[in-house]
Amino acid sequence: MTRAKRDFGSIRRRSNRRYQAYYVGPDQATHRAPSTFEARADAEAWLADERRLIQRDEWSPTRFRRARRQRASQAFGPYAESWLAYRDIKPRTRVLYRRQLDRFILPAFGDVAMREITPTAVRIWHSGLDPSKPTQRAHAYGLLRAILTTAVTDEVIATNPCRIRGAGTSASTRRVEPASLEELRVVVDHMPERYRALVLIGAWCGLRLGEMSELRRSDLDLRLMVLRVRRGVVRVEGQVSVGLPKSFASIRDVAIPPHLIPVIENHLERFVRPETDALVFPSVGDPSIQVHANTLYRHWYRARLAAGRPDLRIHDLRHTGAVLAAQTGATLAELMARIGHSTPQAALRYQHAARGRDAEIAAALSRLAEGR
Incomplete structure (x- = not known):
């Protein structure tokens, strides 16, 4: 400033x-x-x-007060539309905000004057959101708060009426159980050969699906055993959008475990075109297009059932890789760098999960010592 x-x-x-x-x-x-x-x-x-x-x-000073009153009397809807139109955000985030505005916020506040959105009105609105969907509820509240924060900055309103403590965050209700090495082996064996390397890279290198889908030959240095994450792909309303990964911290170099090198070499030889910019995981029908997530899911659902893990998501491979890395003794900073997190909270979860697994190992060792 x-x-x-x-x-x-x-x-x-x-x-x-x-x-x-x-x-x-x-x-x-x-x-x-x-x-x-x-x-x-x-x-x-x-x-x-x-x-x-x-x-x-x-x-005349009175015109300032009159101008402020006029701004505060404008309806929330037009202000929110302008806020979204000029916001520098990623395409998928824009679609998400659009959906939240249309479904949850504009029906309640679209025609309400900015000055009439009081803390009481916000609390009543928030209490009417479905409590069985805490993440959806937190995101809607967070968006309303962000818009009104900008309105305070623009001096449209004096203070932000969103004052519900903790309403913008939600605790995860889903406990992620990483795949065991045996479960991972079964999943890989039941995937088509052209997608086995993707599953292994997700599990052992901790990449997001969008990061793996946009990998190209030039991103893999098998001599140095390094995988470079520089881009990610998302699909928004049927349109493919290639851009930077999820965050700045997600731009990273990931060391490839040596046991994956033969697998990747075989995949590149069999399924990837020779050009340096060729996609590592292309669509079967068009090698210039990234593999569609729905194609992967079709095979993934069968593979995870074979492994006895109907709860396992493709994104959980990333969690598996993080826990495996934590089990090797990786520090918090090393986990953050490898997985591509900008804050330590997620990396701490992986370390905690690794310590929990270590306790299981210790218990198993005791059973072994006791002959059970």
């Missing part, structure tokens, strides 16, 4: 990269522009207009 010294008024760049202009008026009070500006030149123009009004003795 930067400020510029001027003969009249000040301009600062806020954390959201928009510019805010303000000045001390003849009444010795600070007056801010009705909204922030995308370009610095627009902020300078607004200050120039205000200075001109003062010089002509046409300036």
Whole structure:
């Protein structure tokens, strides 16, 4: 956030990269522009207009109060639509926000004036959301809070009425059980040969499905035994979107366990075109297109049933890889780097799971010592 010294008024760049202009008026009070500006030149123009009004003795502080009242009286719906339209977010996130607005937020607040969205109104709305779907409930509340936080920044409203403690987070109700090595072997044996390397990379290298689907020959350095994660693919409303991985921390180099090298070499020779930009896991019908998740799921469901793990998701391979890495004694920082997490919370879960498995091993050793 930067400020510029001027003969009249000040301009600062806020954390959201928009510019805010303000000045001390003849009444010795600070007056801010009705909204922030995308370009610095627009902020300078607004200050120039205000200075001109003062010089002509046409300036009045009441119009600021009137402008603020007008902003606060605007309906939430149009403001939310503008908020979403100019938000720099990934395509899948945009679709998710659109769905949450249409299903949960706009029906309740779309026609309500911004100033009439009170803490009481928010609490009543939140209590009406389905408590049996805590994640969906938390996401809807979090989106409403984010929009109204921006409204406070834009000085449309004075304070954010979303004040329900903990409402924006939800505890996971699903306990992920990593696959055992035997279960993993059975799953791999029951997958088509062209997808076995994908399952093994997911389990032993901890990649997300979107990261594996976008792997290309040039991302694999088998001589150095390194796999480079630089992109990810998602499908949004039937459209393929290739971009950066989930977060900045997800851009990483992952060391490939040596026992996977022959498997990957065999896969590259049999199923991957020779070009450096060839997809490692392409569609059967079109090698220039990433394998569709539905194709994988069709085979995956049969394979996991054969392993006696109908609860196991493809994404749980990543969890399995993280727990296996934790069992080797990997530190928290090493786990974060390998799995591509920007915060330690998830990596801590993997370490806890590994310690739980270690207790099982210790118990088994005691049974062995006692001859049972």
